[in-house]
Amino acid sequence: MRIRDWDKNLKVRLFGEALMNITFWMFFPFLTIYFADEFGKDKAGLLLIFSQVFSVFANLMGGYSADRFGRKRMMVLSAFGQGVSFLVFAFASSPWLDSPVLGFVCFALVGIFSSFYWPASQAMVADVVDEKDRSHVFAIFYTSINIAVVVGPILGAIFYVHYRFQLLIAAGLICMLLALILGKWTRETAPQQSYVLSEKGKWYSFLLKQVKDYGIIFRDKTFLLFITAGILAAQTFMQLDLLIPVYTNDFVKNQQLFKWGEWSFHVHGEQAFGILLSENGFLVALFTVSVTKMMLKYKERNVFILSSLTYAAAIIMFGQTQWIWGLILAMAVFTLGELMTAGLQQSFVSKIAPEQMRGQYFAAASLRFTIGKTIAPISIPLTVWIGYDWTFIILALLAVLSSFLYWLMFALPEKSRDN
Template sequence: MRIRDWDRNLKVRLFGEAMMNITFWMFFPFLTIYFTEAFGKQMAGLLLIASQIFAVFANLMGGYCADRFGRKTMMVLSSFGQGLAFLIFAFASSPWLESAALGFVCFTLASVFGSFYWPASQAMVADVVPEKDRSHVFAIFYTSINIAVVIGPILGSIFYVHYRFELLLASAIICMVLGLMLARMTRETAPQNHEAKMVTKGQPKAWYHALTDQFKDYKVIAQDRTFLLFILAGVLVGQTFMQLDLLIPVYIKDSMETASLLNFTLTGEQIFGVILSENGLLVALFTVVVTKWMTKYKERNVFILSSLIYAVSIFIFGQTASVYMFIISMAIFTFAELMTVGIQQNFISKLAPENMRGQYFAAASLRFTLAKTVAPVSITFSLWAGYEITFMGLALLAALSAVMYFVMFQQIDKQNSAKQPIPVNTEA
């Protein structure tokens, strides 16, 4: 499906979100350093964890609101909310005012509004794209984000130190422009839902009914055994790719002080920078190609094989101290990542009932949130067991996730054979 054949909603989003993401990644990687210097490492760590917890709840609430009040509505409100948060953050880091505390509050608010935006944006793709093309469209959006991840920090390293106020101000303006574009140039795509009007027999519903309705809907999701297996498998395999900015850089730094690469002498930190750039570059170049390739195979085989390849790559990382082997391991690691980029989003869209897509996408993000919460344990574990055993344990968890995926698809087959089909096709 060519971009020129896309629904207008998606064309507007692709352009606007690309600009917003590039600007965002020009300062986001440096905020941890900013807050650490302002509050100290321990306090900054606690504050960032608290910020993430708020974002988790906002994500779940965002999924509910996307289904009840509409995708466009939530995306427009979220864009303006982020823009306002960044605008205040800019003035909290300006020549007239320097307040790290106010900046952190604004950063948290921006994260919350971003969490409101994400489920609606994913559900909108599922609303307007035919099932056979969804993986491809999700892959293009993923590629756009990763191009921003590659370009943004490079530009940020040049401009952030001396132009933080200007970067934050630019981000605020771009968010608000995106909000205007979404408001004027897109249409609502959510299925008609009378509950969204918040009325019952012509009478307004009490405010607390929204909360009780949300708990009822997420209870339905929690009872979906197939979906729960999907989340559990995602948490297990997530212990590997979450190490990209946790255990892997620490291990590389500890395993070699310097190394030679193409006649250049690099420090451990620089070697990690090389393989991180390798990951971003490969993702930007090959996401669409690999996704198109993977759609030819059964989803069962793609999910299981991706987990096993993750296991192989993380195992190799722990068995070597060679810069060239690190590069090879990262190439294998990235291939495992690309195998499921578009496939897993399309899988969620097929698994979810049409009127609950936003909530399913929000709940599905828990596999990343929970994985990110547990992942730092690997660093502590490595102090006790050593790097080699830790990496072997991570490989074992990835292999176990493959088993979980196998059980999940067995569950799907049983439901289909019992003539209780769910909207998931296990064929290519």
């Protein structure tokens, strides 16, 4: 399915979200280092865990709201909320005020509003795209994000240190611009009967209805295993923004990346991380669509299992080297694990979700990321308590356990059919 044949909603979003993502990735990768320096690794890890707890609840509420109040409305409100949070964050890092605490609160709020945005945006794709084309469309959006991951950190490595205030201002204004674009040029796509405002009744009736709806979802054993396996796998790929920048900052010291005659280029921790992150984004942007097409030829079960095992291999490779080229090789393997399921996971969710509950299914499915991101920062204080070697080993074992749960997830329906 070519982009020119897409629904207008998707074309508008592809442009607007790409602009926002590039600005966001100019500073986001460096925030873990910033908070670790300001609060210490122990406290920073625990604070990051605490901030993600709110995102878990916001994510579930976002899925419910997308089904009840509409995809467009939730996306506009979420983008505007992110914009306000970024502007306050800028004030907390301005020439007039330097408050890491206020900055952290704003960082947490950005995560909460993102959790409201995500289920609605994914449900909108499922609303307007036929099932046979969804993997391809999800892959295109994923590619767009990772183009931002390539461009953003490169620009961030140049501007972040000296222009953090200006970058945060730009991020806030662009989020507000996205809200205006979505409000003006997109239409509502939720099924008409699904986004009726809450019925008359007690003030807490909508909450009870939400709990009931999610209860139905979580009684699906296959879907529950999908979420659990995803949470375990997330403990490896979430380290891209958590453990890996801290690891490179601690161990990559003035290493020669390459030499040309008498001229050579050396890298330090933050530069090394920027290179690894850009490598990941570049490979994803280049190969997501082609790898997704390739993976469609194989059984979903085998793809999910192999992806988790590839993550396990990559995280072990990271822990066994401090050499910049060894880290670059580990990142290539890491990215392969990511690409295997880039388009398949969202398509898998949309395939099993009832039309009137798509927002909630996508919200429940994204618990893989929100709960995963809540737990993942524990790796930072773990490096203090048990050291880097054991931390990387534990992460690899969790990825292996994830592959077993994926196998079990597909085995259950097969057993049901046999019986």
